[in-house]
Amino acid sequence: MYRQILDPIADSLILSALCAALPLVTLFVLLGVFRVKAHWAALSAVASAVALAVLGWKMPALQALSGVSEGIFYGLFPILWILINALFVYRLTEITGWFAVLRRTFRSVSDDQRIQAILIAFCFGALIEALAGFGTPVAISVVMLIAAGLKPIKAATVALVANTAPVAFGSLAVPITTLAGVTGLPVDELGAMAGRQTPVLAVFVPLILVLLVDGARGVRQTWPAAVVAGLTFGISQFVWAQWVSVETTDIAAGAATLVVLLGFLRVWRPRTVVTAESKDSETDARKGRSATDDATDTDGDTDGDTDGGTGDGITTADEASVLDADATAADTHRARTGEGSAWLAFAPYLIIIALFAIAQFGPVKQWLGVHGTYAFAWPGLDVLPPTGDKPVGLTTFKLDHIKASGTILLLSGLITMALYKIRPGRAVRAYGGNLVKLRWTVVTVTLVLGLSYLMNLSGMTATLGEALAQTGPAFAFLSPILGWIGVALTGSDTSSNSLFGNTQVAAAQKLGLDPVLLASANSSGGVLGKMISLQNLSVAAAAIGQPGSESQIFRKVIGWSLGLIVLFSFFVYLQSTPVLGWMTKSL
Numbered sequence: 001m002y003r004q005i006l007d008p009i010a011d012s013l014i015l016s017a018l019c020a021a022l023p024l025v026t027l028f029v030l031l032g033v034f035r036v037k038a039h040w041a042a043l044s045a046v047a048s049a050v051a052l053a054v055l056g057w058k059m060p061a062l063q064a065l066s067g068v069s070e071g072i073f074y075g076l077f078p079i080l081w082i083l084i085n086a087l088f089v090y091r092l093t094e095i096t097g098w099f100a101v102l103r104r105t106f107r108s109v110s111d112d113q114r115i116q117a118i119l120i121a122f123c124f125g126a127l128i129e130a131l132a133g134f135g136t137p138v139a140i141s142v143v144m145l146i147a148a149g150l151k152p153i154k155a156a157t158v159a160l161v162a163n164t165a166p167v168a169f170g171s172l173a174v175p176i177t178t179l180a181g182v183t184g185l186p187v188d189e190l191g192a193m194a195g196r197q198t199p200v201l202a203v204f205v206p207l208i209l210v211l212l213v214d215g216a217r218g219v220r221q222t223w224p225a226a227v228v229a230g231l232t233f234g235i236s237q238f239v240w241a242q243w244v245s246v247e248t249t250d251i252a253a254g255a256a257t258l259v260v261l262l263g264f265l266r267v268w269r270p271r272t273v274v275t276a277e278s279k280d281s282e283t284d285a286r287k288g289r290s291a292t293d294d295a296t297d298t299d300g301d302t303d304g305d306t307d308g309g310t311g312d313g314i315t316t317a318d319e320a321s322v323l324d325a326d327a328t329a330a331d332t333h334r335a336r337t338g339e340g341s342a343w344l345a346f347a348p349y350l351i352i353i354a355l356f357a358i359a360q361f362g363p364v365k366q367w368l369g370v371h372g373t374y375a376f377a378w379p380g381l382d383v384l385p386p387t388g389d390k391p392v393g394l395t396t397f398k399l400d401h402i403k404a405s406g407t408i409l410l411l412s413g414l415i416t417m418a419l420y421k422i423r424p425g426r427a428v429r430a431y432g433g434n435l436v437k438l439r440w441t442v443v444t445v446t447l448v449l450g451l452s453y454l455m456n457l458s459g460m461t462a463t464l465g466e467a468l469a470q471t472g473p474a475f476a477f478l479s480p481i482l483g484w485i486g487v488a489l490t491g492s493d494t495s496s497n498s499l500f501g502n503t504q505v506a507a508a509q510k511l512g513l514d515p516v517l518l519a520s521a522n523s524s525g526g527v528l529g530k531m532i533s534l535q536n537l538s539v540a541a542a543a544i545g546q547p548g549s550e551s552q553i554f555r556k557v558i559g560w561s562l563g564l565i566v567l568f569s570f571f572v573y574l575q576s577t578p579v580l581g582w583m584t585k586s587l
Contacts, residue, residue: 004459017467042447066380071453075446081406097334104338121162130250131356152544195241199234372403480525491535
């Protein structure tokens with residue numbers, strides 16, 4: 001049996017916390033500063049964590065390796081199971097030419113890339129997050145943004161930044177309900193408090209998205225649409241979390257925002273429409289494109305995004321080139337012209353939403369909860385927390401097989417096969433081709449989850465949390481940052497709440513602060529760590545077809561993640577004081 005120790009390094013909590021942070025520092029410095037490939041950065045971080053766990057925290061070596069193996073398995077199922085099947089659905093639309101039709105359909109709603117970013121990444125992504133979560137919104141939003149004409153790296157950046165405000169209430173509020181289960185606090189109070197925090201983020205996220213797509217000009221020209229989207233989502237999220245249902249908050253907010261924004265676009269349009277072609281023309285004029293430029297920057301973009309096509313993301317020739325050897329004449333025609341039924345083009349994504357909605361329906365959800373999951377003790381693990389009262393929860397592995405998001409996505413793919421009349425052999429080849437493309441993503445994600453599980457099981461994560469909780473009144477400022485660290489490490493707001501929920505409550509009670517406020521801040525602050533978690537970076541890199549580009553995407557989003565968490569932490573601190581304390585009172 002191994003019992004976690006909070007201060008194993010020289011009996012000092014501070015020194016122990018500094019050592020516990022080393023694997024995370026190793027990961028992000030290698031990734032962001034030295035631009036090391038993600039799988040090598042992850043492997044280095046795992047190696048340092050194993051050494052610290054065994055030599056510093058005195059965890060038995062076999063248990064340390066068993067912990068890493070549990071994390072690796074969790075990386076495979078459910079995380080990569082989601083990604084592989086989400087990209088399978090996408091690949092089916094690609095090889096049949098329906099992806100080109102989808103792209104043309106988006107342009108019929110609005111040619112403006114900035115508006116498309118709000119509609120797809122913010123509104124539609126929120127609906128996917130409400131039902132699925134666990135990286136699914138990023139994987140799906142990215143390919144839809146590329147269909148709308150954004151370049152791959154930019155599409156990945158926009159999707160990651162957009163996947164923030166809905167996260168705390170994602171997967172039918174699983175992060176909040178998990179937080180309630182861990183802390184013993186009422187779920188309605190936690191949801192209501194989170195509903196007084198995340199809407200503040202929601203108001204600004206659409207403005208950030210148009211800034212990412214088109215800079216300051218994008219904000220000047222499209223701020224009315226961005227403000228309408230942000231306010232609608234924020235107000236809907238606030239109202240629903242306070243007085244209706246915590247579980248369906250994101251569904252209501254995402255649907256309301258989509259409807260209101262589409263209605264607004266009927267009476268308002270940006271003065272200048274920014275399309276992929278217009279941005280290319282501007283780039284060419286600005287750079288005075290020469291033969292040398294062509295040799296060094298084949299896509300004419302200034303963001304280093306080398307997708308190999310034009311600024312449109314995928315050219316007509318590229319659309320035809322993604323077809324497989326079994327493509328029919330109809331497939332080729334759709335890919336080259338974009339002509340076809342909009343409903344059939346959207347059908348795979350509508351099927352996904354419908355199946356996830358069915359899975360959350362009362363009797364179906366109850367049946368899946370009984371028959372669609374299996375829990376077992378992970379072999380080789382016998383770990384107690386520092387208090388020694390009961391085994392650490394991670395020693396039991398919960399395998400969701402039928403009810404897993406990835407399984408629902410696979411079922412969506414099978415239905416899409418029937419709808420598009422794709423033969424099984426052709427679909428199997430498409431699936432296998434995806435697995436080959438994702439091989440390094442598989443290595444990266446599994447290693448990062450191995451790191452996460454080892455740090456949690458060894459007690460290093462608990463050491464970090466306990467050290468931050470010793471900072472006195474300043475902990476109200478650090479509380480969201482603790483959640484941010486948890487999500488950056490695990491890639492999951494739910495996991496972060498499981499890790500640090502009790503730490504937040506214990507610190508709040510010790511300092512005379514509101515436990516509901518700080519526990520909710522763990523979840524609300526955690527959403528800003530999702531864009532820099534290596535799991536989600538790998539999902540985005542795989543979705544754009546550029547495994548290995550995680551470090552490039554990381555450098556695009558790290559500034560936004562850091563800036564937003566600092567501002568949000570100051571906001572939560574003010575909520576703990578008379579300045580904004582009125583916001584925490586029951587309504």
